[in-house]
Amino acid sequence: MGKTIAEKIxxxxxxxxxxPENVILDIDVxxxxxxxxxxxxxxxxxxxxDRVFDTTKIKAVIDHVTPAKDSKTAMQGKIxxxxxxxHKIQDFFDIGANGxxxxxxxxxxxxxxxxxxIMGDSHTCTHGAFGAFAAGVGTTDLEVGILKGVCSxxxxxxxxxxxxxxxxxxxxxxxxxxxxxxxxxxxxxxDKIMEFSGPVVExxxxxxxxxxCNMAIEAGGTCGICLPDRxxxxxxxxxIKDQYESIDLAVEDFFQWHSDPDATYxxxxxxxxxxxxxxxxxxxxxxxxxDVTEMExxxxxxxxxxxxxxxxxxxxxxxxxxxxxxxIAANVRGILSPATPKVYxxxxxxxxxxxxxxxxxxxxNPTCGACLGMSNGVLADGEICASTTNRNFNGRMGKGGIVxxxxxxxxxxxxxxxxxxxxxKLL
Amino acid sequence: MKEFGGKALFLDRNDINTDEIIPAKYLTENxxxxxxxxxxxxxxxxxxxxxxxxxxxxxxxxxxxFGCGSSREHAVWVFEVNDINVVIAESFAxxxxxxxxxCGMLAIELPKKDIETIFSxxxxxxxxxxxxxxxxxAQGDKKVxxxxxxxxxxxxxxxxxxxxxxxxxxx
Numbered sequence: 001m002g003k004t005i006a007e008k009i010x011x012x013x014x015x016x017x018x019x020p021e022n023v024i025l026d027i028d029v030x031x032x033x034x035x036x037x038x039x040x041x042x043x044x045x046x047x048x049x050d051r052v053f054d055t056t057k058i059k060a061v062i063d064h065v066t067p068a069k070d071s072k073t074a075m076q077g078k079i080x081x082x083x084x085x086x087h088k089i090q091d092f093f094d095i096g097a098n099g100x101x102x103x104x105x106x107x108x109x110x111x112x113x114x115x116x117x118i119m120g121d122s123h124t125c126t127h128g129a130f131g132a133f134a135a136g137v138g139t140t141d142l143e144v145g146i147l148k149g150v151c152s153x154x155x156x157x158x159x160x161x162x163x164x165x166x167x168x169x170x171x172x173x174x175x176x177x178x179x180x181x182x183x184x185x186x187x188x189x190x191d192k193i194m195e196f197s198g199p200v201v202e203x204x205x206x207x208x209x210x211x212x213c214n215m216a217i218e219a220g221g222t223c224g225i226c227l228p229d230r231x232x233x234x235x236x237x238x239x240i241k242d243q244y245e246s247i248d249l250a251v252e253d254f255f256q257w258h259s260d261p262d263a264t265y266x267x268x269x270x271x272x273x274x275x276x277x278x279x280x281x282x283x284x285x286x287x288x289x290x291d292v293t294e295m296e297x298x299x300x301x302x303x304x305x306x307x308x309x310x311x312x313x314x315x316x317x318x319x320x321x322x323x324x325x326x327x328i329a330a331n332v333r334g335i336l337s338p339a340t341p342k343v344y345x346x347x348x349x350x351x352x353x354x355x356x357x358x359x360x361x362x363x364x365n366p367t368c369g370a371c372l373g374m375s376n377g378v379l380a381d382g383e384i385c386a387s388t389t390n391r392n393f394n395g396r397m398g399k400g401g402i403v404x405x406x407x408x409x410x411x412x413x414x415x416x417x418x419x420x421x422x423x424x425k426l427l
Numbered sequence: 428m429k430e431f432g433g434k435a436l437f438l439d440r441n442d443i444n445t446d447e448i449i450p451a452k453y454l455t456e457n458x459x460x461x462x463x464x465x466x467x468x469x470x471x472x473x474x475x476x477x478x479x480x481x482x483x484x485x486x487x488x489x490x491x492x493f494g495c496g497s498s499r500e501h502a503v504w505v506f507e508v509n510d511i512n513v514v515i516a517e518s519f520a521x522x523x524x525x526x527x528x529x530c531g532m533l534a535i536e537l538p539k540k541d542i543e544t545i546f547s548x549x550x551x552x553x554x555x556x557x558x559x560x561x562x563x564x565a566q567g568d569k570k571v572x573x574x575x576x577x578x579x580x581x582x583x584x585x586x587x588x589x590x591x592x593x594x595x596x597x598x
Binding site for chain 1 (some may be wrong): 436444448451459497499581583590594597
């Protein structure tokens with residue numbers, strides 16, 4: 001019987017099967033940030049278990065609140081920094097080199113097809129874009145990951161989502177995933193792996209695939225996953241060129257992970273996105289999604305472009321396409337947080353930062369920033385933000401604030417007009 | 428093994444997320460106990476008053492997809508430090524459910540009709556959980572006994588006192 005990509009990855013990493021429903025997997029990459037890791041570190045210390053299973057397989061970053069905003073966040077940074085130094089973890093990214101984990105770690109080539117990845121962060125599902133199994137976990141799973149290099153999962157069940165047709169100009173991966181979440185609802189994929197395939201996914205860049213997989217968790221999914229191909233191999237080439245003689249051979253090798261034609265899925269869904277229009281959320285759940293045309297005219301106080309969902313170079317390029325030569329509305333505060341130092345410097349070189357600044361945007365350092373209301377860009381009670389992030393939960397960006405999720409194109413158009421706007425009008 | 432049960436706190440809504448259980452701004456705390464006052468602070472539920480309504484409660488009874496959103500284990504710890512060690516729901520988000528068992532606490536899934544039954548017992552309901560017999564006893568306006576399914580591995584985690592202890596012994 002054929003296997004799905006997730007089943008192949010599970011089989012290749014199987015450490016134990018404590019019951020027929022549960023598996024223990026060996027983990028290739030354990031990622032850490034300064035919000036969920038410090039408690040794991042202090043707990044391991046208190047238990048006399050301050051060890052790491054493999055320093056080369058642990059990647060750490062300070063990204064949520066950086067630079068530190070107060071004594072507590074400074075202490076979180078200090079705990080993870082001291083720990084990384086103590087254990088000689090080479091891949092630790094501190095201020096000056098840090099950026100949003102799910103944008104930074106892929107840029108560094110840390111995730112490869114067939115890998116297993118965990119992190120104490122729910123948007124770890126992003127890394128499935130590389131044909132890896134990547135899942136968000138809590139602090140206890142993280143502790144065991146750091147200590148033993150294993151993690152427990154239920155036996156995988158996969159949902160196949162085939163995306164067909166062609167996206168019209170002004171419509172992006174963000175709109176596709178918002179539309180899928182609307183269809184599935186916020187728990188439609190709980191305990192399932194969401195395998196994205198079809199011509200639209202094949203035509204997507206790695207950045208777009210990361211946007212797609214990033215929000216799998218918003219439908220409850222354990223992981224979003226794309227089949228690794230030439231696009232994957234080209235993105236990873238600087239990191240794998242010593243391993244393969246040519247990109248063709250890498251692509252051929254990646255094919256081992258592809259789902260078999262006779263693989264079993266618990267659910268299959270085909271979406272033709274040719275007529276899809278830009279999507280925007282309303283309310284407090286990421287499945288509360290409408291066509292932009294139904295939301296037009298909703299006034300906003302702030303526009304935020306950034307995050308692990310949409311803070312990559314392509315996202316900045318698409319927003320700048322709308323903002324070029326324009327000013328944002330007087331009633332709007334525009335904030336851009338490039339996701340990584342590389343994205344930032346590339347945007348500077350390409351003249352994108354100048355476009356944002358001339359339009360009236362404030363540009364912050366790479367950080368998770370306003371997305372979860374922990375550091376900068378917090379909303380006041382009753383304020384509304386048009387945001388390229390991933391969650392519109394009550395209070396997410398500040399108590400009493402309201403968040404509308406959308407693509408960078410829609411956010412840029414909204415900034416210019418001062419209210420939610422269909423970006424296709426400004427292209 | 429520790430006792431599981433207590434007075435029930437009813438949260439009558441689907442999709443209660445981790446940001447509602449413990450807002451992100453409190454994730455800068457470096458101890459579990461420091462989270463205690465902030466439990467369910469941003470919960471959007473008509474008339475709910477976290478400080479008052481939580482007092483003396485040991486079990487949460489709620490609807491579908493409880494604990495969706497972030498991976499923060501703080502959402503489990505904030506219950507633990509408020510002496511709540513059981514959540515009974517129609518369904519859970521994966522990470523929240525796993526975090527509960529990883530901490531040696533119970534996230535019990537029941538069919539919708541059984542959840543309805545517990546909700547119908549009135550405002551003052553006391554719940555006890557028998558892990559050996561996989562039975563919940565709920566005493567309100569009347570007394571009911573409900574069987575539940577417990578994944579064998581999750582049961583082992585509870586018996587071991589959590590995933591760290593289990594993993595340290597086995598791997």
